[in-house]
Amino acid sequence: MPFLRRWYENLAVVAHTDLESDNGSPFCRREVRREVGPLREHDDRVGGPTFRNRKGRGPFRGRMYSEQQAGGRQRHRGGGGGPVPRARLEDDDGDVDMNDSGQDSGAHQRRFTPYGGRPNRRGDNHYDRDRGGGGNAGGHRPGRGGPPRKSWFKMTIPYGKKYDKTWLLTALQGLCTVPFTPVQYHCEGNKVMFYVEDATTANALCKVSRKITDTEGYKVSVIMHPAPPPASVLNELKPEDLEHLKQCMSKRFDASQQALDLNSIRTDPDLVSQTIEVILNRRSCMQAINKIIEENVPELLSLNLGNNRLYKLDEVSELVSKVPNLKILNLSNNELKSERDLDKVKGFKLEELWLEHNPLCDHFKDQPSYISAIRERFPRLLRLDGHILPRPIAFDVEAPTTLPACKGSYFGSEEIKSVILRFLQQYYNVYDSGDRQPLLDAYHDGASFSLSIPFSLQNPSRCSLGDYHKDSRNIKKLKDPTTRFRLLKHTRLNVVAFLNELPKTQHDTSSFVVDVNTYTNTLLSFTISGVFKEVDEKSRDTVRAFSRVFITVPAGNAGLCIVNDELFVRNATTEEIRRAFATPAPTPSSSPVPTLTAAQQEMLSAFSLQSGMNLEWSQKCLQDNEWDFNRAAQIFSQLKSQGKIPDVAFK
Structure with missing residues (x-):
């Protein structure tokens, strides 16, 4: 060998x-x-x-x-x-x-296994870097000297986007045993995410999971994941850098005009010479700018953010409350891709706006549509990209307004009120009796009935209205016409048979509010809203809120016969539960409203049908024209062609 x-x-x-x-x-x-x-x-x-x-x-x-x-x-x-x-x-x-x-x-x-740690199962150095180790990135490995890095955790709230940020954080802090400061709070899809910087805080937040109940009865979940430090922390400016930035901004501020020019601030020689990178599409940098503005120039009138590669306005939106008097905003030569990005800053009462050389400007077929889309967000705008716009037509209301107090029920006349109250008393006496079979006498032979629950509660696994879910005919959810037809109950026998299957109830008649929608000699439509509690064994004393639309025709002995019945059931709010069954009252109260004659009711219904306006605006139009149908129709046509009738009139 x-x-x-x-x-x-x-x-x-x-x-x-x-x-x-x-x-x-x-x-x-x-x-x-x-x-x-x-x-x-x-x-x-x-x-x-x-x-x-x-x-x-x-x-x-x-x-x-x-x-x-x-x-x-x-x-x-x-x-x-x-x-x-x-x-x-x-x-x-x-x-x-x-x-x-x-x-x-x-x-x-x-x-x-290097350094006594667990093996790298990824086949590269990402694990070491994520845990604060060096890998090839030059970080400190455990046991090898050098200061240890903080461990960061990403906290995730599934479906958290629907919650108000202040409410959610207050609720979490109220139950969390450790005070915490959320870092980089943001939304990804329907989830809310933020970071905390130590394991003790992250574990304490995890223990809060499913201990908070929202207004719809859902439990708020909290999920923890180890994570590298957030970008906002890695890119934070040092105190000495902030001082240089403040000096740079002072040189760019025009006190006589209350104007701050931050155009291309990344390339400012004063910052470049100190090797300070101020990139405004970084959250940490824009927040530093916001803080300096808030502390030094809260009366700012003009702000130029052009040529800064901005592709979002999340951090810029924080200035809405910090500089409420801002009139001029320059966002030209950035990377804004959609006019929807401007929704985040539409709280500014701008008179001049610059958007040229942003990708969003290329999405409009012509100049008028571009102006219309921008002015929809900034109705006081006078100049756009340097071009003077026609003065806006708007109602300038500076003082804060509040919604008027509820007026209670609306019947239209004492005669109608008497008929409806007698009908409701008889109907709900039978409905709450435990045997709903006598309700056959209240329905027309060809009557129809439908039940629906809120669209957001259509998931049966998370729905607290389980007894109503399978029969819900919410047309926002159901698109299949076959299913819609199947869930519509036809004939009085089927309607009453279905009502007998619903949970046994007790209604709080003192909570009833009645609104008459339409009244003619042959038709009466009205809506009743209120609360009730379920008295079945499995859901005893559970309080629900409801709204029900009855469409009726005259019956013998001045009674009513139901031809269409629509029932909407939802969870009662905290305030509704508190007030339920507190102060019994025999009947709902009426409000002092003008009484319409039968002829005026018929004219109102016809005008509303032909114009497409709701009854309130139709009645106002007829009254302004002294109930002259033809003249009211002519005035309506003129105002509609001029675009002077608000959208609220058609809702």
Whole structure:
């Protein structure tokens, strides 16, 4: 076996080689002596069929390096030029772990756990970097010296976007045993996310999960994930950088005009000379700008943010409350892609706005549509991209307004009131009696009935209105016409049979509010709203709110016969629950409203049908024209063609 003999001789030469440092002193010496003998007497560097073998690597676990290759490797490490054995790791005492020489990195990682940590299961250095280790990024590894990094955690609130930020954070802090400061609070889809900077706080927040109940009865979940530090923290400006930024902004401020010019601030020579990067599409940088503005120039009238590569306005929107008098805003030469981005800053009462050279400007077919879309958000705008706009037609109401107090029920006349109250008393006496079969006398032979619950509660697994879910005919949810038809109950027998399947109830008649929608000699439509509680065993004393529309026709003995019945059920609010069954009152009260004659009621219904306006605006139009139908129709047509009738008139 001449080949093997030569190979062992070479191995002996390599193993006896002295490795020398630059000054010639040996820093590593190892002697490896092997007896040349039969193959079975050698160590596991050479293996036959009975030894470990790697696919595609032949019978040798190591690799052979020529003296020239080994010398090149030693020179690369800064040592002498002689051949060296291939070794992965060096011990502190200078020994070389020969058992690891020549093995591939994958096998080494499978057998060796560096620094006492758990193995890197990703096959790269991301795990070390995420946990604060160095990897190839130069970070500090545990146990290797250097200051330890803080551990960050991302907290996720599923479906948290629907909650008000202040309410959500207050509720979390109220139950969390550790005070916390949310960092980089933001939404991703329907989720809310923010960061906390230590495990104790993250674990305390996790214990709050499903202990908060929202107004719809859902439990608020809190999920924790380890995470690298948020970008806003990594990119935070140092205190000395903030001072330089403040000085730079003072040079760009025109006190006579109360104007601040931050155009292309990233390339400002004062900042560049200090190697300070102020990139306004970074949250931390824009928040630093906001703080300086709030503390120093709250009376700002003009702000130029052009040429700053802004692609969102989330942080800019925080200035709406900080500089309420801002009149001029320049956002030109940025990266805003949609006019919907402007919704975040539409709280500004702007008179001049610059948007040119943003991608959103290319989305409009013509100039009028562009102006209309922008002015929809800023109705007081007088100049857009330097062009003077026509003065807006608007009602300038500076004083805060409040909604008028509820006026109670509206019947239209004492005669109608008497008929409706008598009907409701009889109907709900039977409905709450436990046996609803006598309600057959209240419905027309061809009557129809439908039930619906709120659209947001259509998920049966999360719905607290489970008894009503399967029969809900909410047309915002159901698009299939077959399903819609199936859920509509036809004929009085089917209607009453279905009513008998609903939970047993007790209605609070003192909560009833009645509104008459339409009244003619042959038709009476009215809506009744209020609260009730369920008295079944499984849901005893559960308070619900309801709204019900009855469409009726005259029946014998001045009674009413139901032809259409629409019932809407929802969870009662906290205030409704508090007031339910508190002060019993026999009947709902009426409001002092003008009484319409039967002829006026018919004219009102016809005018509303032809004009498309609601009854309130139709009645106002007829009254303004002294109930002259033709003249009212002519005036309506003129005002509509001029666009002077508000949208609220058609709702």
